[in-house]
Each structure stands twice: as C-alpha cells, then as structure tokens.
Amino acid sequence: MxxxxxxxxxxxxxxxxxxxxxxxxxxxxxxxxxxxxxxxxxxxxxxxxxxxxxxxxxxxxxxxxxxxxxxxxxxxxxxxxxxxxxxxxxxxxxxxxxxxxxxxxxxxxxxxxxxxxxxxxxxxxxxxxxxxxxxxxxxxxxxxxxxxxxxxxxxxxxxxxxxxxxxxxxxxxxxxxxxxxxxxxxxxxxxxxxxxxxxxxxxxxxxxxxxxxxxxxxxxxxxxxxxxxxxxxxxxxxHRTENVDFYLSLLDKLDLSKKLDIDSYNKLFKSVVATKHTIPAAVAGEKAGTKSRGRLWFEKLTGIKNATSPVSTVLHAQKDGKEFIAIVPDADNKFPRVREGEVGLQEGFAVASIVNQIVAEDKDKDVKRPIVLVVDVPSQAYGYQEELIGIHVALGSSAAAYAKARQAGHPVIDFIPGDAVSGGFLAHGLQSNRMIALDDDSITIQAMSKASAARITQRTITELEEATKHVPAMAYDIDNYEKLGALYKLVKGIGSWEATDENVDKIKELINQAIDSLDGDTSLHFRYQTEIAKASGRKSTLQVRKLVDEEWSK
Missing domain, CATH: 3.90.226.10 (2-enoyl-CoA Hydratase; Chain A, domain 1)
Known part of the structure; x- marks a missing residue:
C-alpha cells in the first residue's frame, strides 16, 4: 500500500x-x-x-x-x-x-x-x-x-x-x-x-x-x-484506568448465566450508568474461605479469622497503621476464571477502587499510610468474556492505582508468600518499591505457564526447562528470581504455609524495616541499586541507562 x-x-x-x-x-x-x-x-x-x-x-x-x-x-x-x-x-x-x-x-x-x-x-x-x-x-x-x-x-x-x-x-x-x-x-x-x-x-x-x-x-x-x-x-x-466505578457497575449488571457475545455486550456497555462503589474492609466470617497461601498470611497479618468481603476474591484491612490487600481464590466465585486466585475483571477494578480511596483519604496527610500487598496470584484470568470486556484495562487500573499511590508518598511493599505470575503480578505486586519474598521452592514467579510459554516460543517443555538453566530470567523459582536483584529480602527458614505467630512477627518486622529503608523514595530505582543488581542482575540495564544519559543532549 x-x-x-x-x-x-x-x-x-x-x-x-x-x-x-x-x-x-x-x-x-x-x-x-x-x-x-x-x-x-x-x-x-x-x-x-x-x-x-x-x-x-x-x-x-x-x-x-x-x-x-x-x-x-x-x-x-x-x-x-x-x-x-x-x-x-x-x-x-x-x-x-x-x-x-x-x-x-x-x-x-x-x-x-x-x-x-x-x-x-x-x-x-x-x-x-x-x-x-x-x-x-x-x-x-x-x-x-x-x-x-x-x-x-x-x-x-x-x-x-x-x-x-x-x-x-x-x-x-x-x-x-x-x-x-x-x-x-x-x-x-x-x-x-x-x-x-x-x-x-x-x-x-x-x-x-x-x-x-x-x-x-x-x-x-x-x-x-x-x-x-x-x-x-x-x-x-x-482516563481509561480511572473509570473504575463504570466497570464495577457494568459487572454488577452482567448476566453470567448466558455466554457473552459481542452484540449483547455492546448493548450492555451503552446502558451502564456509573454508580459509586466502595469496597468495605474485610471482616471475620463464620466459614473458612478457599484455602491459599495469600489468604493464610492476610488473615495472620491482620488478625481477621475467616476474612470475608463483598468482593470475595479481594480482601483489605487496616492493621498497625498499614493497609493490607490480598487477592485470594474463591472456589464458588461467579466468575469461573478466577476461582483459583487469578486476577480478573472484578479483582483489578476492585483493587483500584480500594487504593484510589486510600490515596484520597490520605491526600492532605504529611505521613501517608503504607500499603502492603500480600502476593499470591497464579496468573491473570484467561477467558473470552474477560478479553471482550477488556481485562487489560482492569489490570491497568490496579497497576496505575498502586503507581499513583507510591508516587504520592505511600510506601508500597510486597510480601510474597505464594505465586507471582504474569499479568496478575503486574496488577498486584510489581508497582511496589520494596519486595519481600519467602524462600520456598513451591513459589512460582514468571510471565507464563510452561505449557503456554512452550507453545508460543515453539519449544518443547523439556527444551524450555533446559533454557532456564542458562538464563535465570526464564526460570520459574524464587532463587533464580533473586539473581535479578529486584528483591529487598529473600526470607529463608519460613515456608509458604508456616504462618506461626513467631514467623508472622518476623515478617511484620521485615515490613517495618522495608518501610524505613525508603527514606522518602517514591521511585522503583531500588531494583537497580542492590548489590546483586549492580554486580550482575541489572548490569545491562545500568549500561543502557548510562548510554541514554550520555547521548540524550548531544
């Protein structure tokens, strides 16, 4: 043409x-x-x-x-x-x-x-x-x-x-x-x-x-x-990622008993009138929720037994002056693609609503409330209706809310006792300026499941696993992730399911230390400044940054 x-x-x-x-x-x-x-x-x-x-x-x-x-x-x-x-x-x-x-x-x-x-x-x-x-x-x-x-x-x-x-x-x-x-x-x-x-x-x-x-x-x-x-x-x-109330209102009207098609969705989209949504803090419930590492640690860190919320997969609560937020599984969730803890439409928009409210409430305060993300997300939701509605906007809304909070002065701290995978991690975890993870072999950190990664890269799973031995960034385990230099602390001696009182106290102290270490820093530059990052993990990143700086004004 x-x-x-x-x-x-x-x-x-x-x-x-x-x-x-x-x-x-x-x-x-x-x-x-x-x-x-x-x-x-x-x-x-x-x-x-x-x-x-x-x-x-x-x-x-x-x-x-x-x-x-x-x-x-x-x-x-x-x-x-x-x-x-x-x-x-x-x-x-x-x-x-x-x-x-x-x-x-x-x-x-x-x-x-x-x-x-x-x-x-x-x-x-x-x-x-x-x-x-x-x-x-x-x-x-x-x-x-x-x-x-x-x-x-x-x-x-x-x-x-x-x-x-x-x-x-x-x-x-x-x-x-x-x-x-x-x-x-x-x-x-x-x-x-x-x-x-x-x-x-x-x-x-x-x-x-x-x-x-x-x-x-x-x-x-x-x-x-x-x-x-x-x-x-x-x-x-x-302001696409700020239309949180519109999308939460749309999801309220979505009839999940019928398979969504393009015409019906377009009619629904045009009919929605945004109403204000507030996601209440989690409270203690009578029945235990679907078991997960994220739920276990959220409940132990906040002291809320059988935590429950109107959005069953999103829990948040204040404790010791901090806001804790977790995305958790719900085996009976009306959205089938998030029943194992995946980040979907409702999760992304609900988290954004929570974080935006925190920022608004603390706007005029000299000291901003720390936000602690309990990260156990196996992936984003994989579904047709999710793509039709725009799951990328849901996850973008969450990521943008966390970034704005951090840039406004809120310490944003990750605690990773479970998986941190793909778009789920981008939406709930990677906008933090300090990351604390448990050194547990069961934790997966990656961009895609092995089966999907093999299909997209046209390799067998065996070939994919062989490649991870030579390139830490491709590996799925937390020990190789540490080699990139992005972690504030890799906690040894505490397993993902070992949320004893003593271990919870240790994690709380590490979270406090991470907050203190910020010293007013609202950027993500810590990831380039750790000893591991400088020695090997982000060596190429630092070379690129130096070249861009040198050539920018020539």
Missing amino acids: KNSFVELHARERALSLLDANTAREIVGPLDDMISPHLEPQDIVPESDDGIVLMRGKIEGNQVLVVSIEGKFQGGGIGEVSGAKIVAALEKVLEENKNGNTIYPIIVLDTGGVRLQEANYGLLSISEIQNVVIALKKFVPVIGLVPGRVGSFGGMSITASILSYLIATNKARIALNGPEVIEQEAGVREFDSSDKDLIWDTLGTKQRQATDLVDEVVDDSVDSIKESIINEIKTKKDA
Missing part, C-alpha cells in the same frame, strides 16, 4: 513521523547494545534489541518517538529493550519537570513480555508503566497501535494507561492472545483458529466501540501524523 505506515519497520516508522532533518536516534545500532540473554539460547540478537528511540520534532513540537519492532521477537520486551524505553521516558519526564515540553509517542507493535527473558520483561513493563503515570501529570503520553503484531500481554496493560490511543483497522489489542487462552482454558473458551471471531472481538473496530481505543485511522503516514498533531494540540486524556 502506498504511504502505508503498517508496512514500515520500526526505524522507518519513527522517521516518517518526524519533521525533515530533525531526527536523532539515541542508543542506536552502532552502540551495539544487544541483549546478553539471547545468544545462550541460540537466538540471534539485534544490535538495537528491537527498540528505536528517536528525538525530533513534529510541526515544531519536541517529541520522543519510541518505536517497537514487531518483526524482532514479536516486539517482546526484555531487559535491554525495556531499559531503553524506561531510561528515555525518564529523560522526557526530567525535561518536562524543568519546563522543556517534550511529547512522548509510543508505537506499540508488541506481544508483551519477551518470553526468552520473561522476568526481565515483567520488571521492565512495570517500570514503563510507572514512568507513564508520572509523565501524564505534564503531557499526554500518546500511543499508536499500527498493526502486524498489535498490542498484547503486559504491553496491552501499558496501552490502557496511556493518555490517548490511536490505531489502524489492522491492529488488535488484548491481554491474552487466543492461543494462550485456548492453551489455558480450552478451545471451547476461545478457538484460536476462528479468525473472524478473533478480529471481531480484539480488532480495533470493536475496541473503539467500547472506548478501549480512542481513534481508528487509515493506514497511512499522513493520517497517523495528522492524528498525533491533533492530540498534541488538544491534549486529550481518556
């Missing part, structure tokens, strides 16, 4: 948007900043790791274009690629804080986490989301989803957080790809061979009809550039 934007590569896309003779690339191919994690897996790396950072101007306005190359590793985000995006956006934030207006534009052609660097990808995506939230206080953060890959996985959560989202009719947006849903929930849940159903559900026509995309334009450089220019002038913000 003549003048097609979709058919261009990442670098060509960035150049096509910028005014003539204004483009300057930062940390480009000649810097040879490749991922160190691919060659050990016999994967040929790229000299720019699939990310193009281009400073320049659009109609005289200073911009940074971040362009993701969908043809390299499916546009997946790993350590180097993620670090390039984060470091560049942080420079844009710094410039805007100093009164030098620069507009960030992110071209999303991405499957989300690069599974060959899974845990680096999750960390990086959470860090991208954090700086996007900070930037939105100064300028709109503009997203563009042209097509080819679309915007999936953790980067669909990022897309939900952006100020304004432009797409072509060749793009799709979803948290979980159809193949992953089919793998996790079965072909009856979502048939990945039904291309019409995929496009009708995840394509931008439907996404625009339900406000998950702001504008759908023709696939031409001119049309896309015109829309970007208009957004720079008007500075619109969809």
Whole structure:
C-alpha cells in the first residue's frame, strides 16, 4: 500500500513521523547494545534489541518517538529493550519537570513480555508503566497501535494507561492472545483458529466501540501524523484506568448465566450508568474461605479469622497503621476464571477502587499510610468474556492505582508468600518499591505457564526447562528470581504455609524495616541499586541507562 505506515519497520516508522532533518536516534545500532540473554539460547540478537528511540520534532513540537519492532521477537520486551524505553521516558519526564515540553509517542507493535527473558520483561513493563503515570501529570503520553503484531500481554496493560490511543483497522489489542487462552482454558473458551471471531472481538473496530481505543485511522503516514498533531494540540486524556466505578457497575449488571457475545455486550456497555462503589474492609466470617497461601498470611497479618468481603476474591484491612490487600481464590466465585486466585475483571477494578480511596483519604496527610500487598496470584484470568470486556484495562487500573499511590508518598511493599505470575503480578505486586519474598521452592514467579510459554516460543517443555538453566530470567523459582536483584529480602527458614505467630512477627518486622529503608523514595530505582543488581542482575540495564544519559543532549 502506498504511504502505508503498517508496512514500515520500526526505524522507518519513527522517521516518517518526524519533521525533515530533525531526527536523532539515541542508543542506536552502532552502540551495539544487544541483549546478553539471547545468544545462550541460540537466538540471534539485534544490535538495537528491537527498540528505536528517536528525538525530533513534529510541526515544531519536541517529541520522543519510541518505536517497537514487531518483526524482532514479536516486539517482546526484555531487559535491554525495556531499559531503553524506561531510561528515555525518564529523560522526557526530567525535561518536562524543568519546563522543556517534550511529547512522548509510543508505537506499540508488541506481544508483551519477551518470553526468552520473561522476568526481565515483567520488571521492565512495570517500570514503563510507572514512568507513564508520572509523565501524564505534564503531557499526554500518546500511543499508536499500527498493526502486524498489535498490542498484547503486559504491553496491552501499558496501552490502557496511556493518555490517548490511536490505531489502524489492522491492529488488535488484548491481554491474552487466543492461543494462550485456548492453551489455558480450552478451545471451547476461545478457538484460536476462528479468525473472524478473533478480529471481531480484539480488532480495533470493536475496541473503539467500547472506548478501549480512542481513534481508528487509515493506514497511512499522513493520517497517523495528522492524528498525533491533533492530540498534541488538544491534549486529550481518556482516563481509561480511572473509570473504575463504570466497570464495577457494568459487572454488577452482567448476566453470567448466558455466554457473552459481542452484540449483547455492546448493548450492555451503552446502558451502564456509573454508580459509586466502595469496597468495605474485610471482616471475620463464620466459614473458612478457599484455602491459599495469600489468604493464610492476610488473615495472620491482620488478625481477621475467616476474612470475608463483598468482593470475595479481594480482601483489605487496616492493621498497625498499614493497609493490607490480598487477592485470594474463591472456589464458588461467579466468575469461573478466577476461582483459583487469578486476577480478573472484578479483582483489578476492585483493587483500584480500594487504593484510589486510600490515596484520597490520605491526600492532605504529611505521613501517608503504607500499603502492603500480600502476593499470591497464579496468573491473570484467561477467558473470552474477560478479553471482550477488556481485562487489560482492569489490570491497568490496579497497576496505575498502586503507581499513583507510591508516587504520592505511600510506601508500597510486597510480601510474597505464594505465586507471582504474569499479568496478575503486574496488577498486584510489581508497582511496589520494596519486595519481600519467602524462600520456598513451591513459589512460582514468571510471565507464563510452561505449557503456554512452550507453545508460543515453539519449544518443547523439556527444551524450555533446559533454557532456564542458562538464563535465570526464564526460570520459574524464587532463587533464580533473586539473581535479578529486584528483591529487598529473600526470607529463608519460613515456608509458604508456616504462618506461626513467631514467623508472622518476623515478617511484620521485615515490613517495618522495608518501610524505613525508603527514606522518602517514591521511585522503583531500588531494583537497580542492590548489590546483586549492580554486580550482575541489572548490569545491562545500568549500561543502557548510562548510554541514554550520555547521548540524550548531544
């Protein structure tokens, strides 16, 4: 197609948007900043790791274009690629804080986490989301989803957080790809061979009809550039992750006795009138809830026996001046895809409601209430109706709420006695500025189940497990996760189910120490500053950050 934007590569896309003779690339191919994690897996790396950072101007306005190359590793985000995006956006934030207006534009052609660097990808995506939230206080953060890959996985959560989202009719947006849903929930849940159903559900026509995309334009450089220019002038913000009451009201009206289809959902969407939702604190109940490590530790840390809540899978309560929040399983939940503790629609929006209320209540207080996340989330929910409604927005709402709370001065502390997997961890855990985990072999931290990861990367499970021996970021266990340098403390000698009075007191003391260690820090930079991070865990991240800093103002 003549003048097609979709058919261009990442670098060509960035150049096509910028005014003539204004483009300057930062940390480009000649810097040879490749991922160190691919060659050990016999994967040929790229000299720019699939990310193009281009400073320049659009109609005289200073911009940074971040362009993701969908043809390299499916546009997946790993350590180097993620670090390039984060470091560049942080420079844009710094410039805007100093009164030098620069507009960030992110071209999303991405499957989300690069599974060959899974845990680096999750960390990086959470860090991208954090700086996007900070930037939105100064300028709109503009997203563009042209097509080819679309915007999936953790980067669909990022897309939900952006100020304004432009797409072509060749793009799709979803948290979980159809193949992953089919793998996790079965072909009856979502048939990945039904291309019409995929496009009708995840394509931008439907996404625009339900406000998950702001504008759908023709696939031409001119049309896309015109829309970007208009957004720079008007500075619109969809506030997509702030529509919590609307979505909780929608879920109240959802008839779960019937299979949801597109027409019925669109009618429901148009009929909803948002009403104020407040999620009450958990109270003691007569009957024990579905057993889980997260529920056990929430009850022990708060002193609430058989904790119960109107949202059965979301528990929160104040104790010792702290707010504890947990997402827990409910074997009888009306949403079948969250019965084992997964983070779904109601969980994401309910947590966002709770955290937003905490921030509002403490707005004028000099000392902000610490928020302690009890993390035991086996994944996000895998379901057709979840994707149709927009589970990526639910998880984005939760992640954004935690990021805003931390940036407002609330200490946000993770305690991880259970699993921390994929979008569930992005929504409930990875916006914390300190992470405490139990050293228990039963804990899984990763971006995707082994079966789904093997299917997507076209490996056998045996081959996948062999690769994890050489790349800690691909491993599923907490000891390898510690090697990335992100943990504040890995607690030895306490098992996931060993919530004795003595052990609970030890964890409470560690939480207090973590809060004290912040000393006013509201960033996520601690992850780069631990001894493990500096020595090996985030060595490439630190090299990228140094290069971006050196090249930014040349």
